[in-house]
Amino acid sequence: MIARLLALLFVLTLPLAAQAQDKIDPLMVRALTLKAATLLADEGAEAARPRFHAQGEFRFGEIYVNVIDLNGAWVIYPPAPKNEGKSVLNVTDSDGKLLVKEIIKVAEDQGEGWVEYRWLNPASNRIEPKLTFVKRVPGKDLIAYVGLYRP
Numbered sequence: 001m002i003a004r005l006l007a008l009l010f011v012l013t014l015p016l017a018a019q020a021q022d023k024i025d026p027l028m029v030r031a032l033t034l035k036a037a038t039l040l041a042d043e044g045a046e047a048a049r050p051r052f053h054a055q056g057e058f059r060f061g062e063i064y065v066n067v068i069d070l071n072g073a074w075v076i077y078p079p080a081p082k083n084e085g086k087s088v089l090n091v092t093d094s095d096g097k098l099l100v101k102e103i104i105k106v107a108e109d110q111g112e113g114w115v116e117y118r119w120l121n122p123a124s125n126r127i128e129p130k131l132t133f134v135k136r137v138p139g140k141d142l143i144a145y146v147g148l149y150r151p
Contacts, residue, residue, distance in 0.1 A: 030133045036065040037135040037144040093117035094127045107136040107143040
């Protein structure tokens with residue numbers, strides 16, 4: 001009975017999460033990244049993958065959790081799971097910034113922090129500033145990050 005109620009509550013709150021995407025701010029992005037990193041530390045990437053891919057707590061609207069390893073390969077990439085396992089180490093933003101190398105540097109040097117770059121926003125089809133919070137996963141050679149487009 002309780003499981004059914006929880007499932008119903010989850011289904012009913014999904015549209016709210018999608019609507020709330022317009023109200024996402026950097027503090028929420030940071031909190032989501034930290035929560036994702038904790039899940040990865042506790043349960044591992046294979047257990048977290050279905051939760052990160054599914055619409056819900058870790059993926060709604062344009063918000064989703066990325067996970068890369070310290071070599072710059074996508075471990076979890078919800079927008080295009082077929083690209084998981086591919087190296088993105090040398091990916092650059094529209095200004096030529098080696099953003100994955102910067103993400104790795106922040107994670108390795110500081111453990112967590114912000115990375116700013118310019119990226120194509122699929123909603124507007126324009127290059128826009130993006131602010132991403134990066135967190136090195138404790139006890140793993142993984143980095144979780146979530147980005148937010150800034151107008």
